[in-house]
Amino acid sequence: MAIALVLVLVVVGSVLFHFLSPWWWTPIASNWDYIDNTIIITFWITGVVFAAVVLFMAYCVFRFRHREGNQAAYKPEDKRLEWWLTIVTAIGVTAMLVPGLFVWNQFVNVPSDATEVEVVGQQWQWSFRLPGKDGKLGTSDTRNVSAENPLGVIASDPNGQDDVVVEAADLHLPVGKPVKMLLRSIDVLHDFYVPEFRAKMDMIPGSVTYFWFTPTKTGTFQVLCAELCGQGHPLMHGVVMVDTQEDYTAWLGEQQTFAQLSAPQQVGSAE
Amino acid sequence: MVDITPADAVPPAEVAEMELYHPHSWWTKYVFSQDAKVIAIQYSATATAIGLVALVLSWLMRLQLGFPGTFDFITPEAYYQFITMHGMIMVIYLLTALFLGGFGNYLIPLMVGARDMVFPYVNMLSYWIYLLAVLVLVSSFFAPGGPTGAGWTLYPPQAIMTGTPGGQDWGIMLMLISLILFIIGFTMGGLNYVVTVLQGRTRGMTLMRLPLTVWGIFTATVMALLAFPALFVACVMMLFDRALGTSFFMPAIVEMGEQLQHGGGSPILFQHLFWFFGHPEVYIVALPAFGIVSDLISTHARKNIFGYRMMVWAIVGIGALSFVVWAHHMYVSGMHPYFGFFFATTTLIIAVPTAIKVYNWVLTLWRGDIHLTIPMLFALAFIVTFVNGGLTGLFLGNVVVDVPLSDTMFVVAHFHMVMGVAPILVIFGAIYHWYPKVTGRMLNEAMGQFHFWVTFLGAYLIFFPMHYIGLMGVPRRYNELTDMTVMTESAQHLNSFISIMALMVGFAQMVFLFNLIWSIRHGREAGGNPWRATTLEWQTPQTPPAHGNFGKELPIVYRWAYDYSVPGAKEDFIPQNMPGSFGSSRGPA
Numbered sequence: 001m002a003i004a005l006v007l008v009l010v011v012v013g014s015v016l017f018h019f020l021s022p023w024w025w026t027p028i029a030s031n032w033d034y035i036d037n038t039i040i041i042t043f044w045i046t047g048v049v050f051a052a053v054v055l056f057m058a059y060c061v062f063r064f065r066h067r068e069g070n071q072a073a074y075k076p077e078d079k080r081l082e083w084w085l086t087i088v089t090a091i092g093v094t095a096m097l098v099p100g101l102f103v104w105n106q107f108v109n110v111p112s113d114a115t116e117v118e119v120v121g122q123q124w125q126w127s128f129r130l131p132g133k134d135g136k137l138g139t140s141d142t143r144n145v146s147a148e149n150p151l152g153v154i155a156s157d158p159n160g161q162d163d164v165v166v167e168a169a170d171l172h173l174p175v176g177k178p179v180k181m182l183l184r185s186i187d188v189l190h191d192f193y194v195p196e197f198r199a200k201m202d203m204i205p206g207s208v209t210y211f212w213f214t215p216t217k218t219g220t221f222q223v224l225c226a227e228l229c230g231q232g233h234p235l236m237h238g239v240v241m242v243d244t245q246e247d248y249t250a251w252l253g254e255q256q257t258f259a260q261l262s263a264p265q266q267v268g269s270a271e
Numbered sequence: 272m273v274d275i276t277p278a279d280a281v282p283p284a285e286v287a288e289m290e291l292y293h294p295h296s297w298w299t300k301y302v303f304s305q306d307a308k309v310i311a312i313q314y315s316a317t318a319t320a321i322g323l324v325a326l327v328l329s330w331l332m333r334l335q336l337g338f339p340g341t342f343d344f345i346t347p348e349a350y351y352q353f354i355t356m357h358g359m360i361m362v363i364y365l366l367t368a369l370f371l372g373g374f375g376n377y378l379i380p381l382m383v384g385a386r387d388m389v390f391p392y393v394n395m396l397s398y399w400i401y402l403l404a405v406l407v408l409v410s411s412f413f414a415p416g417g418p419t420g421a422g423w424t425l426y427p428p429q430a431i432m433t434g435t436p437g438g439q440d441w442g443i444m445l446m447l448i449s450l451i452l453f454i455i456g457f458t459m460g461g462l463n464y465v466v467t468v469l470q471g472r473t474r475g476m477t478l479m480r481l482p483l484t485v486w487g488i489f490t491a492t493v494m495a496l497l498a499f500p501a502l503f504v505a506c507v508m509m510l511f512d513r514a515l516g517t518s519f520f521m522p523a524i525v526e527m528g529e530q531l532q533h534g535g536g537s538p539i540l541f542q543h544l545f546w547f548f549g550h551p552e553v554y555i556v557a558l559p560a561f562g563i564v565s566d567l568i569s570t571h572a573r574k575n576i577f578g579y580r581m582m583v584w585a586i587v588g589i590g591a592l593s594f595v596v597w598a599h600h601m602y603v604s605g606m607h608p609y610f611g612f613f614f615a616t617t618t619l620i621i622a623v624p625t626a627i628k629v630y631n632w633v634l635t636l637w638r639g640d641i642h643l644t645i646p647m648l649f650a651l652a653f654i655v656t657f658v659n660g661g662l663t664g665l666f667l668g669n670v671v672v673d674v675p676l677s678d679t680m681f682v683v684a685h686f687h688m689v690m691g692v693a694p695i696l697v698i699f700g701a702i703y704h705w706y707p708k709v710t711g712r713m714l715n716e717a718m719g720q721f722h723f724w725v726t727f728l729g730a731y732l733i734f735f736p737m738h739y740i741g742l743m744g745v746p747r748r749y750n751e752l753t754d755m756t757v758m759t760e761s762a763q764h765l766n767s768f769i770s771i772m773a774l775m776v777g778f779a780q781m782v783f784l785f786n787l788i789w790s791i792r793h794g795r796e797a798g799g800n801p802w803r804a805t806t807l808e809w810q811t812p813q814t815p816p817a818h819g820n821f822g823k824e825l826p827i828v829y830r831w832a833y834d835y836s837v838p839g840a841k842e843d844f845i846p847q848n849m850p851g852s853f854g855s856s857r858g859p860a
Contacts, residue, residue, distance in 0.1 A: 003648060006728070010655060014735060023739040023765065025675075026757050038672050046662035053633060053658050057651060060636035064572075065643065071843065072574035072836035073638035081634075082578050082627065089626040093665070097619045100669035101612055107671055108608035123434045123527065143534075145525040152525075183605070186525045188429035189538060191603065191678060195744025195757045198675040202605045204538055205428060206522025209605035211674075222756045226603075226678035226746045228422045230434030231347045234749035 001065065007058035011051050018047070029196035029217040029242065031178075034103040036198065042096050049092070107199075110212040114178040117171070120151050121183070121190030121203045124232030126223060127151060128171045132162025132257055142186050142205060152186065153258050161259040164252065170239040171223075174248040178214040191227035194240055202227050215242040291386055291819055303399075305391035306818050307376045310398050312709070314372030317398075318365050319784075321405050325360035328353040330777055337770025339751050348436040350750035351420030356408075358423030359446070362552065363453060364405055366694060370559040371457070371495065372401060374701060375464045375488045377709070381808035382485050384473025384826050384848075386819045388463040397463070400456030407449040416440025422748060424549075427520040427541050428533075431513040434526070443513060447506045454499045454506075464492045473807075475828030479583070480847070482806045482832040483576060486583055487562020490590045491555045497594070498555065502548035505541055512536070542604055546597040553690050554593040558586055560697040561628055564650050566832070567700050568632055570804045571647035572639030573843050575833035578631045585624040592621045602673045611670040618668035622661070629658055640836065640843070644802075645719040649700030652727040653693050659731075660689025663738060678748075681741025684734045692730045699726065699783070706787075707801045711814050712794030718786040725779035733772045736765055803844050806832050810846050 028036060064070075116137055118129040129151055131137045138153050138160015145152040150167050153160045173179055183192055185203040193200035201211045223238030243251060294300035304310060332353050335345040345353075376394070380387050388394045411418040420436030421429060421443060429435045430443055437443050468481070468489045481489075508519035512533070520541045521533035569576040576582060598606060598614045632654055641647065663685040667673045676682065699722070706714050741747070744757040752758050752766060800809040812822040826848035834845040 001643070003643060003651060007651070007655065010731065014659075017736065017739075021736075021739060022759070022761055023736070023743055025742050026744055032675075035671055035675055038669070039666065039675075042666050042669065042672060046665055050658055050662055053629060054655055057633050057636060057654060060633065060639070061641055061643070061651065064636065064639050065641050066573075070640040072572060072640040074575065074836055074838055075577070075638075076575050076833070077578050077580065078634075082581055082630075085630045086623060086627060089623050093619045093622050096665055096669055097615065100671050101615060104608075104611050104615070104671040107674065108611070122525070142523040142525055143530065145530075147528065187527075188432060188434065188524075189426055193678070193744075193746065195675070200674060200677065201603050204522075204605045205524055206536075206538070207605060224744075224746055224755065224757075228351075228426070228429065228748045230429050230432070230438075231351055231420065231436060232434065234347070234751050237754070 001062070004058045004062040004065075007054050007061065011054050011058075015047070015051065018043075026195050027217075028198060029215060029219065029221060030198060031214040031216060032107075032198040034106065038096075038099050038103055041099060045092055045096055107211070110180045110210070111178050114180040114212050116180050116182055117173070118151075118182045118184060119171075119192050119203070121185040121192070121225070121229070121236075122187050123230050124225070124236040125168045126171075126192075126236070126238035127168055128166040129153070129258075130164040130166070130252070130255075131159075132164060134159060134162060137182070138163055138258070140184070145186050148262060155262065161257065163258045164255045165258050165261055166255060170241055172241045172243050172248055172251045173215050174245050175215050175218050175242050178212060180210055180212045183209045183211075188229045189227045190225050190229050190236070193224045193226035194221050195224070196221050200226050218242045218244060292391060293818065303395060305387070305395045307380050307388045307391070307394060308709075308816065308818075308820075310394055311373050311376035313398050314368055314376060314401065317402055317405055318369040318373060321360055321409070322365035322369075323784075324409070325357045325365060326777055326780060328357040328360075330774060332357065333770035333773040335750055336752060337767040337773075339753055345750070347750050348417070348420060351422070351748075352418045352436050352442070354748060355420050355423055355425075355446075356412075356418050360408070361691065362423065362556070363450070364408065366556045366690075367457070367495070367552070368401060369698060370556060370694070371464065371488060371492055372398065372460055374484075374559060374563065375492065376460070377705070378484055378808060379464055379467050379488060380471065381811070381816065381820055382482050382806055383468060383471055384476050384807050384821065384828060385467055385471035386821065386825070389466045389471050390463050393459045394463050397456050397460035400452055400459065404449045404452035404456060407445055407452060411437070411442050411445035411449075414441035414445060416442055419443040419446045421446075424542075424545060425509070426545075427509060427512065427536075427538050428522075428524055431509065431521075432524075432526055444510065447510045447513075450506045451503060451510075454503045457495065457499060461492045461496045464488065465496065473825045473828060476807075476847075477828075479580065480828060480831045483562040483565040483579070483582055483586070484559070484806075485562065486586050487558040487560070487565075490586050491558040494551045494558070494590050494593065495555045498548045498551035501544045505544035505548070509541065539601075539604060539606060542601055543598070543606075546600045547594075549600065550597040551590075551593045553686075554589055556690050556694050558590060560653070560694040561586060563701045564653050564697045565628075565632065565635075566806070567646045567650040567697075567704055568635050569833055569835060570704075570802050571644050571650070572636055572641045573835045574635055574639040575835055576631065577634040577637075578627075579831065579833060581627055582631055585627050588624045589621060589628075592617065592624070596621060596668075599668050599670070599673070602670050603677045615668060615670040619665065622665060622668075625661060629654065629661070644703075645714070645716065645723055646700040646704040646802075648723050648727075649696050649703065652723070653696040653700065656688050656696060656727075656731065657693035659735070660685055660687075660693055664689060675744070676741060678746055679741035680745050680747050681738050683747045684737035684741060687737075688734045692734060696727065696730075699723075702787075704802065705808075706790070706794075707797030707814075708808055708811075709815055710791050710794070711797055712790055712792075713797050713801065714790045714794060715786050718782055718789075722779050722783045722786065726776055726783075729772050729776035729779065733769050733776065737769060740765065803842070805834055805844050805846050807847055810848055 225236035419442035518536035521536040
């Protein structure tokens with residue numbers, strides 16, 4: 001008997017917690033409110049199913065609890081009911097899957113006007129590289145990584161000479177412009193994750209992965225590493241500052257290019 | 272409509288009686304025993320012992336997360352070692368070993384009406400190799416550098432590098448060797464379970480008369496035999512990368528400013544191999560739980576399981592589908608993004624047979640005669656937690672929804688609810704249910720009630736709120752949740768609350784263990800069939816069953832496993848080996 005009451009309380013408590021507790025996602029700062037909407041749809045469908053199943057159980061436990069002289073019904077199967085439930089379930093699943101795949105299609109297809117920005121992860125810091133005036137990132141190779149060339153840019157590639165290198169410092173992005181984040185690692189797996197942007201992707205040594213988004217709010221956002229990368233993993237924070245176009249241009253003007261950094265007279269310890 | 276077959280159709284005996292090896296000494300009877308029931312208890316005791324280690328590790332982790340900075344000895348290295356060993360022990364050495372090696376060994380021969388497993392000697396070897404695997408695992412706690420802290424997924428390259436605890440010490444090697452041993456031992460046992468179900472059934476026990484417990488364990492074992500080889504090769508290759516300097520999974524790497532002597536390998540290949548094993552593994556744990564809970568619900572609601580044939584096909588269908596969903600663990604791994612379309616679709620399709628199982632469990636309760644025994648309470652709690660955890664799986668399986676949630680505490684909450692809490696609640700229910708058969712005595716009811724309520728409500732209060740911490744964006748596998756803009760002060764209070772709950776649930780398990788030991792001597796005498804159940808293990812001439820299980824004559828099966836409350840029958844259950852036609856009994860052939 002207590003169990004029937006507790007089952008009802010589990011449903012009521014869970015629903016109240018969902019709506020009343022202060023713990024919810026951070027305000028979004030990118031174009032991916034589609035993802036948030038898909039989550040909301042999923043919460044509604046799954047929430048209704050959870051409540052329905054558990055409340056039905058609670059009713060059964062209360063109504064059909066053992067009392068002297070009771071006998072259970074004998075009914076091995078009910079084909080019609082089983083098919084009916086299967087179809088309703090399939091419809092519910094489709095209602096979640098279709099919007100999900102629709103948004104995924106947007107997520108994996110990068111708009112043609114997106115600017116490329118490279119993120120390089122290493123234990124346990126973030127570096128960045130932006131294309132220079134030519135709009136192209138030069139090629140790179142982990143085998144070229146050295147103290148003077150922390151990102152392994154291939155010096156013989158002319159596209160790389162004017163690349164802006166931001167080593168272990170904050171990344172700035174202009175608001176309202178789509179960016180394609182090209183993700184690299186020179187040691188282990190990392191994952192570039194900014195909760196406010198809703199997007200994340202692993203970084204794999206030896207490969208270049210990507211995702212895209214459009215920052216929609218100016219401000220300072222924390223980068224978290226979301227793939228276990230050794231014992232410094234929880235400390236691998238970074239900063240992305242989303243600027244107005246003027247602030248961004250000013251910041252960009254202060255940065256050094258690969259050519260400047262690798263010029264012989266400037267070689268020196270960064271620390 | 273339902274096939275109506277004469278209830279007393281009995282195929283002729285095809286298999287000759289097997290010769291049993293009868294023990295000659297104390298050692299061969301209790302230690303190097305070839306009796307599946309003794310092996311089952313050995314497996315269960317070993318799994319419980321190592322599971323206790325994993326439980327203690329979870330307390331240490333929760334102390335660190337709930338009260339950061341309070342416990343100096345939980346260094347970041349130690350924390351990562353704790354999560355790794357906790358996860359691996361719980362999934363492999365506790366759940367897999369207990370469901371298949373423990374329940375499989377005890378129940379398969381008894382439920383199919385066999386005297387023992389078909390290869391008793393290999394069955395014995397299976398246990399001893401499992402024990403060796405556990406000992407190798409435990410030894411890593413005492414090895415230089417301690418156990419590996421690579422996370423239970425052991426992703427390279429970090430798993431074998433210096434930035435990870437145990438990566439360049441003994442930890443990772445001992446872990447890989449232990450897994451290889453486990454798989455060898457499991458394969459020996461697994462072949463036994465499969466062949467025994469296929470070839471060792473008694474007369475009249477057709478496949479469609481098997482209890483769902485056997486269907487669940489059988490299907491899970493077939494899956495494990497197909498899935499574990501992928502983990503086996505992944506372990507061997509990583510061992511080569513670590514010990515011999517090969518580069519199966521190692522690309523060119525600069526570690527702390529130094530070029531490593533590796534190149535050309537693929538870290539993501541390991542992930543594919545790992546999850547080709549790892550996803551079926553979820554169902555290797557879940558399907559035995561599905562099967563067992565079906566029998567618990569049916570027996571204690573005094574009603575046949577609803578839609579038996581659909582339940583069987585759902586088990587087989589889930590088992591098959593689970594081999595084509597593995598990359599849903601890798602949506603943000605950097606694999607080709609178009610895989611997402613395929614794997615999201617297969618993953619959500621699997622929700623349909625899973626939902627059918629849930630409907631059939633609750634429809635079994637409908638118009639039943641529900642006895643709220645401890646096994647029934649655990650079965651009900653299982654449905655709640657499994658439905659909850661299964662539904663959050665629809666978030667994570669739906670590729671784009673997974674993007675913000677992946678690698679956050681939401682994932683931790685989800686998999687603990689669905690493959691931690693839910694199957695373990697079934698294990699508890701099953702132990703309360705079959706303990707009387709194993710020992711001849713009932714477990715103490717008062718301690719059982721305490722254990723149930725604290726475990727069910729405590730576990731729900733641990734994992735339900737945890738989803739919301741993940742929804743905020745807090746990543747998993749952080750030994751400190753402070754110093755993050757998404758982590759609010761109130762969420763840290765919630766974290767402390769979760770940790771306190773975890774300690775309380777842990778304490779309830781101590782009461783349960785005490786009950787297990789106390790009731791061996793002091794429990795109420797159970798008799799042979801205290802739950803008035805139909806299946807063959809309750810019809811043995813002795814309780815606990817003697818070596819050979821069924822005395823002189825093997826039972827002959829005349830009906831399916833679910834003849835409860837048959838109209839017109841004298842009692843509300845008809846054992847499977849009861850001949851004759853009663854009232855309107857009409858189970859599937």
